[in-house]
Amino acid sequence: MVFGRDSESGSPRYGSGGMSRIIGGSPLGVIVRLALLCVIVGLVLDQLHLDAFELFRWAMDALEDLIRNSADVLKLIGRYFLIGAMVVIPVWIVLRVLRVGSGRR
Template sequence: MANDQLTRFFGGSPTMVLVRLVILCVVVGVILAAIGLDPRNILDSLIGFAESLYDLGFGAVERVWRYFLLGAVVVIPLWLLLRLLNGFKR
Protein backbone atom coordinates (compact mmCIF):
# COMPACT_ATOMS: atom_id res chain seq x y z
CA MET A 1 0.00 0.00 0.00
CA ALA A 2 2.81 2.44 0.80
CA ASN A 3 4.47 1.64 -2.53
CA ASP A 4 1.20 2.46 -4.37
CA GLN A 5 0.99 5.84 -2.62
CA LEU A 6 4.62 6.57 -3.45
CA THR A 7 4.08 5.61 -7.10
CA ARG A 8 0.98 7.79 -7.25
CA PHE A 9 2.82 10.70 -5.60
CA PHE A 10 5.73 10.49 -8.07
CA GLY A 11 3.47 9.87 -11.06
CA GLY A 12 5.19 6.64 -11.95
CA SER A 13 7.94 4.38 -10.73
CA PRO A 14 10.01 6.43 -8.25
CA THR A 15 13.28 5.16 -9.74
CA MET A 16 12.32 6.10 -13.30
CA VAL A 17 10.97 9.47 -12.21
CA LEU A 18 14.23 10.23 -10.39
CA VAL A 19 16.27 9.17 -13.45
CA ARG A 20 14.16 11.47 -15.67
CA LEU A 21 14.54 14.32 -13.19
CA VAL A 22 18.34 13.89 -13.11
CA ILE A 23 18.51 13.91 -16.92
CA LEU A 24 16.20 16.93 -17.12
CA CYS A 25 18.30 18.78 -14.51
CA VAL A 26 21.48 18.15 -16.51
CA VAL A 27 19.87 19.33 -19.78
CA VAL A 28 18.45 22.48 -18.18
CA GLY A 29 21.80 23.10 -16.47
CA VAL A 30 23.61 22.92 -19.82
CA ILE A 31 21.12 25.36 -21.37
CA LEU A 32 21.41 27.79 -18.45
CA ALA A 33 25.20 27.59 -18.54
CA ALA A 34 25.13 28.28 -22.28
CA ILE A 35 23.25 31.54 -21.72
CA GLY A 36 25.63 32.54 -18.95
CA LEU A 37 23.75 31.74 -15.75
CA ASP A 38 25.78 30.56 -12.78
CA PRO A 39 24.23 28.59 -9.90
CA ARG A 40 26.57 30.18 -7.34
CA ASN A 41 25.19 33.64 -7.91
CA ILE A 42 21.97 33.03 -9.79
CA LEU A 43 20.47 36.43 -8.95
CA ASP A 44 23.50 38.33 -10.22
CA SER A 45 23.54 36.11 -13.29
CA LEU A 46 19.85 36.77 -13.98
CA ILE A 47 20.39 40.51 -13.65
CA GLY A 48 23.42 40.31 -15.96
CA PHE A 49 21.42 38.25 -18.43
CA ALA A 50 18.59 40.81 -18.44
CA GLU A 51 21.09 43.64 -18.94
CA SER A 52 22.76 41.84 -21.84
CA LEU A 53 19.37 41.25 -23.49
CA TYR A 54 18.58 44.94 -23.03
CA ASP A 55 21.93 45.94 -24.51
CA LEU A 56 21.52 43.46 -27.35
CA GLY A 57 18.14 44.94 -28.25
CA PHE A 58 19.38 48.49 -28.33
CA GLY A 59 22.60 47.39 -30.02
CA ALA A 60 20.49 46.02 -32.85
CA VAL A 61 18.60 49.32 -33.10
CA GLU A 62 21.89 51.21 -33.22
CA ARG A 63 23.18 48.91 -35.99
CA VAL A 64 20.00 49.38 -38.02
CA TRP A 65 20.28 53.16 -37.56
CA ARG A 66 23.88 53.10 -38.84
CA TYR A 67 22.83 51.05 -41.87
CA PHE A 68 19.99 53.49 -42.50
CA LEU A 69 22.33 56.47 -42.39
CA LEU A 70 24.88 54.76 -44.62
CA GLY A 71 22.21 53.90 -47.16
CA ALA A 72 20.64 57.35 -46.93
CA VAL A 73 23.94 58.95 -47.94
CA VAL A 74 23.60 57.17 -51.28
CA VAL A 75 19.83 56.81 -51.76
CA ILE A 76 18.63 60.33 -50.92
CA PRO A 77 20.98 62.18 -53.33
CA LEU A 78 20.20 59.67 -56.11
CA TRP A 79 16.48 60.01 -55.50
CA LEU A 80 16.72 63.80 -55.49
CA LEU A 81 18.78 63.76 -58.69
CA LEU A 82 16.28 61.46 -60.44
CA ARG A 83 13.37 63.63 -59.30
CA LEU A 84 15.06 66.75 -60.64
CA LEU A 85 15.92 65.07 -63.95
CA ASN A 86 12.36 63.78 -64.36
CA GLY A 87 11.05 67.28 -63.58
CA PHE A 88 13.05 68.81 -66.42
CA LYS A 89 11.76 66.19 -68.89
CA ARG A 90 8.12 67.13 -68.26
Protein backbone atom coordinates (compact mmCIF):
# COMPACT_ATOMS: atom_id res chain seq x y z
CA MET A 1 0.00 0.00 0.00
CA VAL A 2 1.47 3.35 -1.01
CA PHE A 3 -0.22 5.50 1.65
CA GLY A 4 0.02 3.23 4.67
CA ARG A 5 0.68 4.05 8.31
CA ASP A 6 4.06 3.41 9.86
CA SER A 7 3.41 1.19 12.88
CA GLU A 8 5.93 3.00 15.10
CA SER A 9 5.25 6.68 14.46
CA GLY A 10 1.71 6.61 13.08
CA SER A 11 2.78 8.93 10.25
CA PRO A 12 1.91 8.14 6.64
CA ARG A 13 4.54 6.23 4.69
CA TYR A 14 5.16 7.39 1.14
CA GLY A 15 7.08 5.26 -1.30
CA SER A 16 6.34 1.83 0.11
CA GLY A 17 4.58 0.71 -3.08
CA GLY A 18 6.10 -1.41 -5.82
CA MET A 19 6.71 1.49 -8.23
CA SER A 20 8.40 3.57 -5.55
CA ARG A 21 10.71 0.69 -4.68
CA ILE A 22 11.61 0.22 -8.34
CA ILE A 23 12.41 3.87 -9.11
CA GLY A 24 13.94 4.69 -5.70
CA GLY A 25 11.40 6.98 -4.08
CA SER A 26 8.21 8.88 -4.75
CA PRO A 27 7.69 9.43 -8.48
CA LEU A 28 7.49 13.23 -8.20
CA GLY A 29 10.64 13.38 -6.05
CA VAL A 30 12.55 11.18 -8.50
CA ILE A 31 11.44 13.32 -11.46
CA VAL A 32 12.54 16.53 -9.70
CA ARG A 33 15.93 15.05 -8.74
CA LEU A 34 16.52 13.72 -12.26
CA ALA A 35 15.55 17.06 -13.83
CA LEU A 36 17.92 18.93 -11.53
CA LEU A 37 20.72 16.46 -12.25
CA CYS A 38 20.13 16.83 -16.01
CA VAL A 39 20.45 20.62 -15.77
CA ILE A 40 23.66 20.38 -13.72
CA VAL A 41 25.26 17.82 -16.05
CA GLY A 42 24.19 19.84 -19.09
CA LEU A 43 25.75 22.97 -17.61
CA VAL A 44 29.04 21.16 -16.86
CA LEU A 45 29.17 19.61 -20.35
CA ASP A 46 28.47 22.99 -21.95
CA GLN A 47 31.24 24.62 -19.92
CA LEU A 48 33.61 21.88 -21.08
CA HIS A 49 32.47 22.49 -24.68
CA LEU A 50 31.27 18.92 -25.03
CA ASP A 51 28.43 18.17 -27.40
CA ALA A 52 26.07 15.30 -26.64
CA PHE A 53 26.09 14.15 -30.27
CA GLU A 54 29.90 14.23 -30.28
CA LEU A 55 29.93 12.11 -27.11
CA PHE A 56 27.52 9.68 -28.74
CA ARG A 57 29.68 9.52 -31.87
CA TRP A 58 32.75 8.91 -29.68
CA ALA A 59 30.97 6.10 -27.79
CA MET A 60 29.88 4.44 -31.04
CA ASP A 61 33.44 4.65 -32.43
CA ALA A 62 34.81 3.16 -29.20
CA LEU A 63 32.28 0.33 -29.36
CA GLU A 64 33.15 -0.31 -33.01
CA ASP A 65 36.87 -0.44 -32.16
CA LEU A 66 36.16 -2.80 -29.27
CA ILE A 67 34.22 -5.17 -31.52
CA ARG A 68 36.90 -5.02 -34.22
CA ASN A 69 39.72 -5.67 -31.73
CA SER A 70 37.83 -8.39 -29.89
CA ALA A 71 37.32 -10.22 -33.18
CA ASP A 72 41.09 -10.22 -33.68
CA VAL A 73 41.61 -11.46 -30.11
CA LEU A 74 39.05 -14.22 -30.61
CA LYS A 75 40.80 -15.29 -33.81
CA LEU A 76 44.10 -15.44 -31.93
CA ILE A 77 42.58 -17.42 -29.04
CA GLY A 78 40.95 -19.80 -31.53
CA ARG A 79 44.29 -20.32 -33.26
CA TYR A 80 46.01 -21.09 -29.95
CA PHE A 81 43.16 -23.45 -29.04
CA LEU A 82 43.52 -25.42 -32.27
CA ILE A 83 47.32 -25.61 -32.00
CA GLY A 84 47.06 -26.82 -28.40
CA ALA A 85 44.28 -29.27 -29.23
CA MET A 86 46.47 -30.88 -31.88
CA VAL A 87 48.84 -31.91 -29.06
CA VAL A 88 46.56 -32.30 -26.03
CA ILE A 89 43.78 -34.44 -27.55
CA PRO A 90 46.05 -37.16 -29.01
CA VAL A 91 48.07 -37.32 -25.76
CA TRP A 92 44.84 -37.59 -23.75
CA ILE A 93 43.57 -40.37 -26.02
CA VAL A 94 46.84 -42.30 -25.68
CA LEU A 95 46.79 -41.94 -21.90
CA ARG A 96 43.16 -43.11 -21.74
CA VAL A 97 43.94 -46.14 -23.89
CA LEU A 98 46.96 -47.02 -21.73
CA ARG A 99 44.96 -46.55 -18.54
CA VAL A 100 42.12 -48.79 -19.82
CA GLY A 101 44.65 -51.38 -21.00
CA SER A 102 46.31 -51.55 -17.59
CA GLY A 103 42.98 -52.15 -15.85
CA ARG A 104 43.01 -48.91 -13.81
CA ARG A 105 40.23 -46.35 -13.98
